[in-house]
Amino acid sequence: MAYSLKNELAKKERFMGGHRLCAGCGAGVAVRSVLRELDPEDKAVITNATSCLEVSSFIYPYTAYTDSYIHTAFENAAATCSGVETAYRALKKRGKVKDNFKFITFGGDGGTYDIGLQSLSGAMERGHDMVYVCYDNEAYMNTGIQRSSATPRFADATTTPVGSCSPGKTQNKKNLTEIIAAHHIPYAAQTTFIGNFKDISEKAHKAIYTEGPCFLNVLSPCPRGWRYDAADLEEICRLAVDTCVWPLYEIEDGVWKVNYVPKRKLPVADFLRKQGRFAHMFKEGNEWMIQEAQDWVDAQWESLLAKAE
């Protein structure tokens, strides 16, 4: 059946309203979009790293998830999920569990790119049948917008503040999707919320129903940290993709595929301009920042296209 957003939205919600995420936050959109792709007859256990998402969606005694859910700590979500998935195999073997379960983990960029990277690498390498979803909002938002290794260069974060001696963050963003792809897992992809959600929906379904460890990196803007109007979430995502700041691509069994090549590649400045965290880049004398940001994005994009050839 051809993809239709109407069909997607008719599916049973597995992430309910009433959680306390901010208006205009990408995390909730990421979780809803991914969990919708579970086939209705399948059960799931959701694992969550400590994050905005965790403290907003499971405040005792209320949970926003209709499926089983476990949170243990910040840096170990992938290992925790490994344990759940292994228990499933053990109990299934002994005939104690009969249902089909899927295992999906959500972590922010702090819990994934940084403090949880070892745990994630271990789980991917061991080959657990699970999907790890990073909702990447490009800083430690839960503690108040500190820089992470996912924060782009020049972003104004609370531990890389812009000042008379500082242009904001001085390092470029880590390429986590490529790091995870280097584990030679069956499926890794980058996505975000675009148009009719076809990209994220299809990638989530593929990740959930591909056997073995799969990874989704979902750009999930944060209105507080990025400083945009809550209503602009979709436009920010669209600009990230059309400027090639956040290319949509996937690596399936080692084959690289770019899923979207913009008809007209927009200048990076179009993406930066919409966000308060980059406002200083548009001050007189700071043109070099925009130029260097553009050069970086261009080089990354060319390198991706070369891999996908």
Next chain:
Amino acid sequence: MAIRERLSGNEAVATAMRQIDPDVMGAFPITPSTEIPQYFSDFIANGKVHTEFIPVESEHSAMSTCMGASAAGARAVTATSSAGLAFMYELLWVSASMRLPITMAVVNRALTGPININNDHSDSMGARDSGWMQIYAETNQEVYDNFIQAVLIAEACRLPIMVCQDGFITSHGVSNIDLIEDEKVKAFVGEYEPENYLLKHDNPLAVGPYGVSPYYMEIKRAQAQAMKDAMPVIRDVANKFYDMTGRQYGFFEEYKMDDADVALVVIGSSAGTGKEAVDRLRSEGQKVGLIKLRVFRPFPRIPLAEAMCKVKAVAIMDKAEGFSNSGGPLFNEARNSLYDLPDKPYAVNYIYGLGGRDITVEDFYDIYRDLYVICENDDPGDVYRYVGVRDSRY
């Protein structure tokens, strides 16, 4: 009929694990506990157990996998030592608060700084307030027996448990052991049937919430109650174990205490050396006794105080320094338990055996002699003492 064997403490634990046949083991090697996952992997490789083994990339992930597995409804075990236990530290608190009955073999080793691979109790003592139960062993036989009992204790209390033994001393020392038949162990531990778990067919479960202030304290109080309620559970499981094996276990063992004038309180393998000192001194007519503490968490405050009150002076032995300026952890808790009693013995502390420093029968003679001096002078002197330090300034 019991099976006579000769096993190291690590082999004994691995054997107990094989007989229990848990659902999941997640473990990472660290001296001196490394052999436990090694022996166990060998059992798996040869089809002797049905357990799923997770060869994780760290102890942090070892505990994380055990938590995930346990919450999912599986019986989960692990093993570690020293820095490995320290690396799990945050998760010890989380797993206890989640009320996950994980059984962990701790092969006690000095907690590094400077790095040292030999035995003391600084690793598990450093985790004493994490909400885990702790049971210690003197011998290979005891660690084997404790591990089998621990699974039942943990599951009945819904609390995780550490089964501790002394690194190298018992873990690598081979000695005679009576093993229980596989089918008897299997029947003793039974099936793990949790009430709620992540993979339950008819009711999903959410665990690990954000515990806001209006609920947090009740959760902690319930945990404290579980630790309190563990006392009768430990006793009942020991009784059931006695019925199966004829081997008797309490919160502590009293050795020649009934007519003793002075006594030691000690944890772990050093109790064996202490008992030898007791026997020799008794042959010379000195009425000395020894208390070997088996269960440190929950702390058997009242019965231990009653046992110590049989004598005029006790030396409370700590194989861990607490850097508190008021003595080691066992001393503080044991001495505290005496406070409300009208007629209590003098209680002094000896820190000993750090980083594998030997303690000898002769050292114990000296300690008993000190205790008699305290009784004669009616004065405990400095209660915070060291045994076996070579630096003449102390």
